[in-house]
Amino acid sequence: MSHLLAEHHFVTVASYRLLTLRDQDCDAGVNADHAIDEAAENIAASTGYELYINCAQDLFAITVRIAIWDDEPSIEQQGRTQTGRILTLICPTGELVLDSPTGEALALELPSGSGTYAISVRDEGRTEAIVLRQNVLKQTDTPAGEDLHTAAQRYGGIERYTIDMWRTGR
Template sequence: MEPLAAHNISVSVHYGHFVLRDVWCDAGDDGESYEASQDHVAGASTYQIAVRALTHEVELQMRLWPAEPEPEPDGGAWSGWRQLELHCPTGELLVEQITAGAAAEVALPQRAGVYGVRVHGGAIDGTERFLIDLWWQSPLPPDDDDEDFYGDDWS
């Protein structure tokens, strides 16, 4: 199986982490995803994933898949990984650098839905790198109605 799309992104890390989130869900999660990342490479709340980083500049490869891909082989270059879930009502994600804006905005080919996310992290050739695989899992639950997110644009 081949990915639908792949993105290579350079990320500036502030406060020890960066965030992957739905483009409209910017109200924060009161630290829930950051707390969930304790002792892990990443943690999640409903609309946001916090990825912990040790250095100030990291390289990120994001791959979008039509279905859940096979995990990367154990014992590879990755020192840790975690599988999570992310709700994306708009079908657009931001890779957000805390206090520095977005490093990238990524349109998801399958649009709105609940996505499986697997985050791999590690140092490769002296550079901290992350691999994030995303795949569509299911439609959004009824309480994630995206009309609420777009309503302000049209009034």
């Protein structure tokens, strides 16, 4: 059985509907276009040096949970009902940055240190967030509708992502 080494929770707005996770020293964006296209089809993709998550909307804040394990967690430990794709992230320093284009960067440290990590991404609330976004945009267009800022605060966190990571090599 795997053991949870660390867990981080972030709330952020995904500028341009895109989140990235990378080592602080890996910022060249090599093969980014291909990974962004792949993430648009599969929600998440990796260049090996940067993980890309295509979010459903960029109006409401999203919640991101990053769970770092000592070994591959079971499906039950991850809270998944079926096995998803396993991606790879190379982390030369073990200092990660969760980022979004033109958004704020959030830092975290891997307790297992530098190395190669396997990653599984799970999403929740994407469909609900899309529907809410459409409804809010319709309502804010009317004189009696609530303002966009208030609506964005009210519905923040509907869309959620969990990134499970475990070290696979040095």
